[in-house]
Amino acid sequence: MSDTNAPRIAVGSPKARHILGFEPARFVAFVLFVAVVALAPMVVYPYFLMRVYCFIIFALAYNLLLGFTGLMSFGHAAFFGMGGYLCGWAAREWGLPFELAVLTGTVTAGLMGLVFGWIAIRRTGLYFAMITLALAQMVYFVALQADFTGGENGMQRIPRGTLLGFFDLSDPTILYWTIGVLTLFSVYAVNRIVHSPFGQVLRAIRENPVRAKSLGYNVDRYKLLSFTISAALTGFAASLKAVIFGISTLSDIDVMTSTEVVLITLVGGIGTIFGSVVGAFLILSMEHFLAPYGPWLLLVEGVVFMLFVLVFRRGIVGGLQDWLKRPL
Amino acid sequence: MAEAILQARGITRAFGAFKAVDGVDLDVREGEIHALIGPNGAGKTTCFNLLTGDMPVTAGEIRFDGASITKLATHEIARRGLVRSYQISSIFPAFTALNNVRFALQQQRSSNFDFWRSELRLERFNDRAMELLEDLGLAQWAHARAGDLPYGRKRALEIATTLALDPKLILLDEPTSGMGREDIGRVTELIRKIAKGRSVLMVEHNLPVVQGLCDRVTVLARGRVIAQGNYAEVAGNDLVVEAYLGTAHA
Ligand SMILES: Nc1ncnc2c1ncn2[C@@H]1O[C@H](COP(=O)(O)OP(=O)(O)OP(=O)(O)O)[C@@H](O)[C@H]1O
Ligand SMILES: [Mg+2]
Numbered sequence: 027m028s029d030t031n032a033p034r035i036a037v038g039s040p041k042a043r044h045i046l047g048f049e050p051a052r053f054v055a056f057v058l059f060v061a062v063v064a065l066a067p068m069v070v071y072p073y074f075l076m077r078v079y080c081f082i083i084f085a086l087a088y089n090l091l092l093g094f095t096g097l098m099s100f101g102h103a104a105f106f107g108m109g110g111y112l113c114g115w116a117a118r119e120w121g122l123p124f125e126l127a128v129l130t131g132t133v134t135a136g137l138m139g140l141v142f143g144w145i146a147i148r149r150t151g152l153y154f155a156m157i158t159l160a161l162a163q164m165v166y167f168v169a170l171q172a173d174f175t176g177g178e179n180g181m182q183r184i185p186r187g188t189l190l191g192f193f194d195l196s197d198p199t200i201l202y203w204t205i206g207v208l209t210l211f212s213v214y215a216v217n218r219i220v221h222s223p224f225g226q227v228l229r230a231i232r233e234n235p236v237r238a239k240s241l242g243y244n245v246d247r248y249k250l251l252s253f254t255i256s257a258a259l260t261g262f263a264a265s266l267k268a269v270i271f272g273i274s275t276l277s278d279i280d281v282m283t284s285t286e287v288v289l290i291t292l293v294g295g296i297g298t299i300f301g302s303v304v305g306a307f308l309i310l311s312m313e314h315f316l317a318p319y320g321p322w323l324l325l326v327e328g329v330v331f332m333l334f335v336l337v338f339r340r341g342i343v344g345g346l347q348d349w350l351k352r353p354l
Numbered sequence: 355m356a357e358a359i360l361q362a363r364g365i366t367r368a369f370g371a372f373k374a375v376d377g378v379d380l381d382v383r384e385g386e387i388h389a390l391i392g393p394n395g396a397g398k399t400t401c402f403n404l405l406t407g408d409m410p411v412t413a414g415e416i417r418f419d420g421a422s423i424t425k426l427a428t429h430e431i432a433r434r435g436l437v438r439s440y441q442i443s444s445i446f447p448a449f450t451a452l453n454n455v456r457f458a459l460q461q462q463r464s465s466n467f468d469f470w471r472s473e474l475r476l477e478r479f480n481d482r483a484m485e486l487l488e489d490l491g492l493a494q495w496a497h498a499r500a501g502d503l504p505y506g507r508k509r510a511l512e513i514a515t516t517l518a519l520d521p522k523l524i525l526l527d528e529p530t531s532g533m534g535r536e537d538i539g540r541v542t543e544l545i546r547k548i549a550k551g552r553s554v555l556m557v558e559h560n561l562p563v564v565q566g567l568c569d570r571v572t573v574l575a576r577g578r579v580i581a582q583g584n585y586a587e588v589a590g591n592d593l594v595v596e597a598y599l600g601t602a603h604a
Binding site for chain 1: 406408427428429432433437438440444445446447448449450452453456457458460461463466467468469470471472473474475476497498499500515519
């Protein structure tokens with residue numbers, strides 16, 4: 027992998043003390059984010075915030091794969107879509123409680139990730155991305171044809187249920203805090219994974235897969251586990267979204283959703299933790315404000331994409347972390 | 355006579371109709387430093403790729419430490435104790451030098467799939483990693499970003515990571531290339547040191563280094579072995595002289 031594109035802060039620089047597993051600068055960012063989650067609903071429509079939070083989790087999942095393992099997937103919409111459908115189905119048809127419905131969506135996406143990954147890791151680079159895209163298109167076809175997804179109408183009337191059998195999630199405040207806390211926990215968990223012995227191997231694979239292999243690491247197995255975790259976390263994000271809005275639709279499983287998460291990750295910063303947060307806020311805000319202008323949104327998104335690929339390749343948080351010389 | 359730790363029999367690698375390695379037999383004896391030499395494009399690096407499983411053989415058989423490794427994957431071969439360094443230095447540029455070596459040491463853990471643990475538990479490898487860096491004169495760069503090291507230091511770093519696995523047989527692909535005279539002297543000494551208790555197979559263009567260091571020499575030209583023996587035997591061989599000086603020796 028080209029050296030010029032690698033992060034400028036060396037992995038393993040002498041450690042300042044970690045707080046909750048975060049480097050100090052990242053911990054500051056985390057505290058800021060906690061404050062945003064706590065205060066934002068006073069000024070911003072909570073359902074918009076919850077939507078953003080789902081995409082933050084989705085982007086964290088995607089960044090684990092792209093930013094920390096060096097694998098580019100164009101198929102994550104399949105995990106997002108199916109995760110949402112299965113969570114919805116479990117809640118509505120099987121009458122499973124909130125926790126188990128979300129678990130169903132998460133595990134479904136994780137198993138799909140295992141299969142996708144098992145097929146795709148035989149190739150690298152562009153071919154890897156193409157295989158994930160092709161598999162996702164097949165899943166889209168299934169979703170379009172199958173009855174259980176509700177086809178063009180989507181899967182509707184997904185019940186919210188209760189949290190721990192006690193807190194009624196149809197209460198918007200309880201729902202908001204549940205989603206907010208789960209989002210903060212996801213940030214914590216992904217940071218933890220990145221800073222585990224496993225995460226160290228993933229980063230080495232991103233840097234130089236050939237050398238990782240020749241030092242005795244079974245690179246394919248690590249890639250596969252990373253892919254599976256990423257897919258499962260994507261399913262988790264989608265499950266929350268299905269519960270919040272009571273609906274799962276074809277647009278969640280559409281290839282546009284895959285490109286959306288790529289865009290969020292790119293704008294925020296590939297290989298950063300808080301890039302997923304900043305990216306999701308920016309892109310979803312942009313979509314929100316441009317929605318009334320229809321196809322113009324696509325044009326603007328295209329321009330943003332190009333701008334970041336050509337000029338700000340490190341992304342907003344990536345650029346900030348280079349400037350501060352601290353991981354964010 | 356010592357047992358051959360590595361035995362290659364008739365190993366061949368074809369790229370289309372062209373055979374980069376063509377029926378090579380090679381024995382590396384335990385405890386020896388063995389040189390693989392030959393003109394550019396002779397197939398030396400390709401030979402290494404076959405031995406370490408980086409490329410599958412088209413034909414032939416490879417045995418290492420008493421068992422066939424012909425069909426094993428690279429990482430399995432490495433875990434049996436056959437580890438290489440690459441001709442174009444292969445490091446983890448975004449890691450510190452220390453973390454490069456520590457990553458190699460981390461391989462000894464029984465499992466590295468523990469994504470829920472903190473990487474702080476890898477700090478127990480720091481002392482050993484530092485020792486290896488010191489051995490290669492890299493101590494002052496321990497916390498530098500590996501990608502920012504000067505060329506010769508990157509090569510030294512790669513050798514340090516290779517040694518970190520404590521291999522039985524080390525394959526070094528031109529360990530001294532691109533180094534100044536002083537560094538060459540240091541690396542030569544180092545190879546002599548690390549060869550105690552293990553075996554080394556090295557590609558080397560610098561013939562004085564080969565002469566001073568290696569117990570046996572195998573000469574490769576156009577994918578075939580044209581001579582084998584100690585340095586004096588090989589240096590006197592007509593075919594070798596011809597291969598090195600060109601074909602105008604008819
Ligand atoms: N992947 C490949 N595909 C096609 N041809 C290859 C490949 N790898 C090597 N070759 C060819 O095989 C021949 C041997 O190459 P190799 O790199 O093994 O030579 P070498 O002895 O290591 O040379 P040098 O001293 O220049 O490093 C060359 O002609 C090279 O072009
Ligand atoms: Mg070579």
